[in-house]
Amino acid sequence: MTDEFSHPLKAHVGRLVTSVGAAFPGERAVFRGHDLHHDLMKSLGWFGLCVFGITGRQFSPGQLRVLEHNFVVTSYPDARIWNNRVVALGATARSTPTLSLAAGNAVSEARIYGRGNEYRAVAFFKRVHDDLAQGVPLDESLKRYQATQGNFPGYGRPLASRDERIEPTMAEARLHGLDQGPHVKLAFKIERHLLSQGRPLQMNQGALVSAYAADFGFTPLEFNLMYHCVFLCGMQPCYVEGLSKPAGAVFPTQISDVAYEGPPARRWPESYTD
Amino acid sequence: MSVSPIHTRIWHEVPEPNNPFAAKAARCFGYDVYGEILGRASWAQMIYLLFKGEVPSTAQATLLENLAVALANPGPRDPSVHAAMCGGVGGSPAAASLLAALAVGAGSSGGARDLYLALTAWSQLGPEPDLWLDSWRGWIDSPPVRPDEAWPDAGHPPGFDPNGVTTATTILQTLECLASTRAGPRLPWLLAHREDLEARARLPISIIGVAAAAFADLGLTPDQGEMLLLLLRLPGAAVHALEQPTYGFKQFPFYPVELLDDPMTRIEK
Numbered sequence: 001m002t003d004e005f006s007h008p009l010k011a012h013v014g015r016l017v018t019s020v021g022a023a024f025p026g027e028r029a030v031f032r033g034h035d036l037h038h039d040l041m042k043s044l045g046w047f048g049l050c051v052f053g054i055t056g057r058q059f060s061p062g063q064l065r066v067l068e069h070n071f072v073v074t075s076y077p078d079a080r081i082w083n084n085r086v087v088a089l090g091a092t093a094r095s096t097p098t099l100s101l102a103a104g105n106a107v108s109e110a111r112i113y114g115r116g117n118e119y120r121a122v123a124f125f126k127r128v129h130d131d132l133a134q135g136v137p138l139d140e141s142l143k144r145y146q147a148t149q150g151n152f153p154g155y156g157r158p159l160a161s162r163d164e165r166i167e168p169t170m171a172e173a174r175l176h177g178l179d180q181g182p183h184v185k186l187a188f189k190i191e192r193h194l195l196s197q198g199r200p201l202q203m204n205q206g207a208l209v210s211a212y213a214a215d216f217g218f219t220p221l222e223f224n225l226m227y228h229c230v231f232l233c234g235m236q237p238c239y240v241e242g243l244s245k246p247a248g249a250v251f252p253t254q255i256s257d258v259a260y261e262g263p264p265a266r267r268w269p270e271s272y273t274d
Numbered sequence: 275m276s277v278s279p280i281h282t283r284i285w286h287e288v289p290e291p292n293n294p295f296a297a298k299a300a301r302c303f304g305y306d307v308y309g310e311i312l313g314r315a316s317w318a319q320m321i322y323l324l325f326k327g328e329v330p331s332t333a334q335a336t337l338l339e340n341l342a343v344a345l346a347n348p349g350p351r352d353p354s355v356h357a358a359m360c361g362g363v364g365g366s367p368a369a370a371s372l373l374a375a376l377a378v379g380a381g382s383s384g385g386a387r388d389l390y391l392a393l394t395a396w397s398q399l400g401p402e403p404d405l406w407l408d409s410w411r412g413w414i415d416s417p418p419v420r421p422d423e424a425w426p427d428a429g430h431p432p433g434f435d436p437n438g439v440t441t442a443t444t445i446l447q448t449l450e451c452l453a454s455t456r457a458g459p460r461l462p463w464l465l466a467h468r469e470d471l472e473a474r475a476r477l478p479i480s481i482i483g484v485a486a487a488a489f490a491d492l493g494l495t496p497d498q499g500e501m502l503l504l505l506l507r508l509p510g511a512a513v514h515a516l517e518q519p520t521y522g523f524k525q526f527p528f529y530p531v532e533l534l535d536d537p538m539t540r541i542e543k
Contacts, residue, residue, distance in 0.1 A: 033535035262283035
């Protein structure tokens with residue numbers, strides 16, 4: 001029998017053993033082995049620090065620019081979009097900015113868009129790329145994927161077919177000579193292949209940025225961490241405007257706006273017996 | 275352009291004649307909430323109705339009531355409650371403390387995703403209890419391949435305690451109490467076969483494992499169970515978050531750090 005002193009968690013009690021950093025209030029802060037205020041601050045901007053913190057690796061300015069570019073082209077201040085709507089509803093209910101944004105970002109971890117889609121897409125491209133490298137034909141690799149993982153993440157868009165963000169993203173990548181990486185080329189190849197099979201599932205922006213992430217060496221988890229707030233700049237204006245309107249004025253719902261489709265009226269049991 | 279209404283099978287309101295935004299009556303799955311349910315139904319009966327769309331039997335309501343009591347407070351050592359206290363001690367909004375508890379308590383090790391996976395296993399068992407032990411053994415030995423998803427792998431079979439030594443007394447008490455309600459066959463079966471499963475997993479069952487069997491006996495889907503577990507553990511998170519400011523942050527642990535990669539140490543070397 002294990003006695004209390006040999007329990008494997010005992011070694012972790014009452015202290016933090018860490019390699020990623022620590023704050024020494026009044027003195028300094030260490031970030032992954034560097035002095036945050038005198039070393040990293042000179043060499044990295046917020047975005048560079050973000051990816052360095054997640055991966056421990058430094059990326060080229062072009063790679064950072066391509067990744068950051070997506071934070072711009074995907075920031076839609078449209079309160080109808082589900083995650084943005086959460087933020088606008090937070091404003092109309094007079095919740096705080098941070099609570100509203102935290103909820104909006106959490107909701108962005110959706111299966112059919114956002115973080116869930118991107119996580120699967122990075123893994124998808126890596127799987128198919130590895131298959132092709134081992135000589136597996138594309139069609140067979142895709143069938144194998146579909147049999148074990150389901151639909152192709154990042155192909156087909158919930159609300160529209162053509163994704164208007166792809167062209168500017170490719171243009172930005174071209175500027176930095178990064179538009180011909182193996183996973184990005186594969187992403188377009190898959191789109192063409194599906195089209196040739198009579199399946200016009202157009203690639204969406206989530207797929208494209210995930211292909212770039214794979215080209216730049218991100219794991220799905222690393223990319224999830226980095227892009228957790230990629231929609232943020234679209235959300236903030238929705239909050240500001242929601243707050244400028246009367247309380248409750250963002251998407252007020254009348255009783256007649258709800259379609260009831262459940263059982264008809266019935267009586268609650270008078271006496272509660274089985 | 276016409277806008278789709280919100281579709282629901284759960285809630286039906288009748289407007290006040292002078293205000294399209296105010297309800298004169300509200301029915302939940304057909305039952306008059308404020309005219310008949312209120313004052314007669316227990317909280318557990320209402321929760322069961324909301325999730326299942328039907329009035330629970332006495333045994334089902336008793337099971338849910340007891341499960342809610344057992345889950346109400348995971349206690350201050352639990353990571354989800356610890357997270358809520360981090361909100362409370364610093365004066366974060368109440369919702370932030372509960373968000374913290376939900377996010378941490380959602381996890382695949384000891385959290386709601388753990389329960390989702392365990393409940394998935396229960397839901398995939400056939401109707402013959404005689405076959406359940408073999409199914410569970412197979413499931414423990416060869417867990418199903420999981421799809422690509424952001425939930426990190428827990429590294430242990432769902433419903434078991436990766437840091438357990440023997441089954442904790444509180445968990446046994448919970449299992450015995452819940453099984454005694456006889457709301458379904460799974461809890462009594464788990465009570466009878468717990469040691470077999472634990473021997474196979476080389477781990478004791480966790481409160482999540484017990485809750486999963488209870489949710490299975492209540493007929494909840496894995497999605498429903500995951501959601502309800504998150505809800506039922508919030509009271510403890512709330513009160514511990516509220517309690518910490520009364521002690522003050524100086525009495526809340528702030529742990530010593532051992533920094534393994536310190537530039538100052540490197541310079542000194």
